[in-house]
Amino acid sequence: MSVILGRIREIFGADGSVGKVLVFEMGKAAGHSMYTMVKDKLGNPDTVPLPELLNVYSAIGWGKFKVTEFDPRGTANVNVFDNFECAYHQGEGRNSYSQFIRGHLTGLFSRIYHTNVVTVETQCIAHGDPYCNFQLKPQEDSSNKIKDGVMRFGV
Numbered sequence: 219m220s221v222i223l224g225r226i227r228e229i230f231g232a233d234g235s236v237g238k239v240l241v242f243e244m245g246k247a248a249g250h251s252m253y254t255m256v257k258d259k260l261g262n263p264d265t266v267p268l269p270e271l272l273n274v275y276s277a278i279g280w281g282k283f284k285v286t287e288f289d290p291r292g293t294a295n296v297n298v299f300d301n302f303e304c305a306y307h308q309g310e311g312r313n314s315y316s317q318f319i320r321g322h323l324t325g326l327f328s329r330i331y332h333t334n335v336v337t338v339e340t341q342c343i344a345h346g347d348p349y350c351n352f353q354l355k356p357q358e359d360s361s362n363k364i365k366d367g368v369m370r371f372g373v
């Protein structure tokens with residue numbers, strides 16, 4: 219996975235907005251798919267404990283995910299230790315690096331909360347923090363509600 223993300227960044231430019239948006243949107247779509255996959259297998263992802271759901275990320279080698287806050291009204295805080303996306307660039311950047319994991323969390327939590335969320339990486343191992351931190355909250359100007367996996371406009 220990191221090879222694919224690295225190649226996308228090479229093609230579109232590591233610091234360019236096109237590459238970042240592309241990687242973010244790939245992650246977001248994958249987050250939506252993960253929710254749908256869990257729903258198909260287990261019936262209702264909302265009944266699966268969130269830490270167990272995020273253990274899937276750890277199992278596939280994306281890092282160790284720890285939910286430190288979760289408010290069902292739409293906010294969460296997630297720490298990621300050894301984030302595969304940022305680990306390769308550990309200590310070399312001034313900015314947060316994650317686009318794919320940030321997108322994946324955005325996609326997954328948008329489905330869990332049934333509304334669009336915004337995810338900000340506030341700490342990152344790429345610029346020397348001990349772990350990557352992601353803060354999620356509902357998109358303020360969101361009038362787009364997601365219900366039953368279908369985005370509805372003006373609801």
Ligand SMILES: [Zn+2]
Pocket residue numbers: 301304314315316339341342343344350
């Ligand atoms: Zn990071």
